[in-house]
Amino acid sequence: MTPLLKQLRLSGILDSLEARNREAIDRKLAFTEFLSLLIHDEVARRDQKKLALRMRRANFRNQKTLDGFDFNRLPGLNRAAVHDLATCRFIDEQVAxxxxxxxxxxxSHLAQALGHAAARQGYDVLFITQTQLMASLRAAQAMGTYERRLQYLSKVSLLIIDDFGLKPLRPPEDEDFHDLIAERYERTATILTSNLHFDEWGAAFASNKMIGAATLDRLRHGAYKIVLDGESYRSLPPAAEKSKPPAAKPQRAARNE
Structure with missing residues (x-):
């Protein structure tokens, strides 16, 4: 049986075959019911394998999900709006x-959490910082694979660009970034995170304000905007705690000579 299952690419059935066979005997299941259980197991196994592959390709930094997001630190954040985004309706709407x-x-946590939700719903996702994105395009240019790289970045269902504007986009980076956003405009969904206020995003395009305006116009069209306003969770401990003297080391007992 094993060679035949492998030939049909159904060898995963072997993982649950024995357990399902015992279950079928104990529950006196009909053959069709037994077969249905095996088929459902195989479908679930394949779905899990596809999800694991999407997660690897997504390049997430870590396993950030909405369950681990501390909404209590951000009382002004609209939780309902965030959970609505997690339905990934915005991907079907092809907006940012x-x-x-x-x-x-x-x-970054919130962006990756939305990315995780998208991957679980079957969408291809890529998480990348602005710096990594521009470096990958420069490398592709040097190797003669720029067009292929741009097409991949243009077509991925959800592209998450982290730390937008952390470094200014200088020629030819500003043109490359514009071309990518223009290709994705009204075709696919994009998430951008930035330390800059929305009114300051134009400053990311240091040398060409016209390209910046055209790029941001496409990003803003129909976009959902979220502002996280609160204290950093990376805040240092209070100075009083930092200035505590170290505990005295226990003295060794004197030895009798």
């Missing part, structure tokens, strides 16, 4: 989600 806020307020 723009997340702004000071350092350490959870922008």
């Amino acid at each position: 989600v723009l997340i702004a806020g000071p350092c350490g307020t959870g922008k």
Whole structure:
């Protein structure tokens, strides 16, 4: 049986075959019911394998989900709006989600959590910082694979660009970034996070304000905007705690000579 299952690419059935056979005997299941259980197991196994592959390709930094997001630190954040975004309706709408806020307020966590939700719903996702994105395009240019790289970045269902505007986009980076956003406009969904306030995003395009305006116009069209306004979770402990003297080391008992 094993060679035949492998030939049909159904060898995963072997993982649950014995357990399902015992279950079928104990419950006196009909053959069709037994077969249905095996088929459902195989479908679940394949779905899990596809999810694991999407997660690897997504390049997430860590396993950040909405369950681990501390909404209590951000009382002004609309939880209902965030959970609505987690349905991934915005991906079908082919619009952007723009997340702004000071350092350490959870922008990357929230972006990755939405990415995780998308991957679980069958969407291909890529998480990448602005710096990594531009470096990958420069490398592709040097190797003669720029067009192929741009097409991949243009077509991925959800592209998450972290730390937008952390470094200014200078020629030819500003043109590359514009071309990517233009290709994705009204075709796919994009999430951007930034430490800059929305009104300051134009400053990311240091040398060409016209390209910046055209790029941001496409990003803002129909976009969902989220502002995370709160204290950084990376805040240092109070000075009083930091200045506590170290505990005295226990003295060794004197030895009799």
